Amino acid sequence: MSKNGRMRINMPKVVHETIDGETVVLNLDNGNYYSLIGIGADIWGYIEKGAGVNDIMERLYRDYEGGREEMEREVNTFLSELMKENLTAPDGDHSPDGINSFDAQDDNDDKRQKASFSPPELNKYSDMQDLLLLDPIHEVDDQSGWPNVNENKGWPTRDPDSPFEHE
Secondary structure, three states, X not given: OOOOOEEEEOXXXXXXXXXXXXXXXXXXXXXXXXXXXXXXXXXXXXXXXXXXXXXXXXXXXXXXXXXHHHHHHHHHHHHHHHHHOOOEEEOOOOOOOOHHHHHOOOXXXXXXXXXEOOOOOOEEEOOOHHHHHHOHHXXXXXXXXXXXXXXXXXXXXXXXXXXXXXX
8 A cells, every 4th residue: 555545444344333442343244353442443543534544644643652663664564454354445545525624633732742652453353253244233334333233134123122222
């Protein structure tokens, strides 16, 4: 991937949710799920917003204390892992609509303390792979968000009395 290249989340076969700073990513094709925390979750959020590799690196240089060469090496390794796991895909070298919102800076950015850079990690789990692949409700579309029942497929609706339901 070029330095100016952009990546996209490999939807609809990849779904994700960020809760309390941890991003959980689920690959619906193979049933693996992943955990991203700290810098890894930040990078995932930047990819979701349409940031290119240069955009991501500039944001990290500004927010974290560390050597540029180490940061670039570790981030490029992380981005390669995301692609190897089919969680992301190349999205060309164009700038998407709304990228300016990513670049918008808060006036307080220069005044705050930088955190120490630590390499982003992609934690992979396959312990629930068989269950996730058997579950027919995992098919989603762009509008339904985190795995919801696809009523058009004719699957039964969820039991409203189930203790596993959430609102």
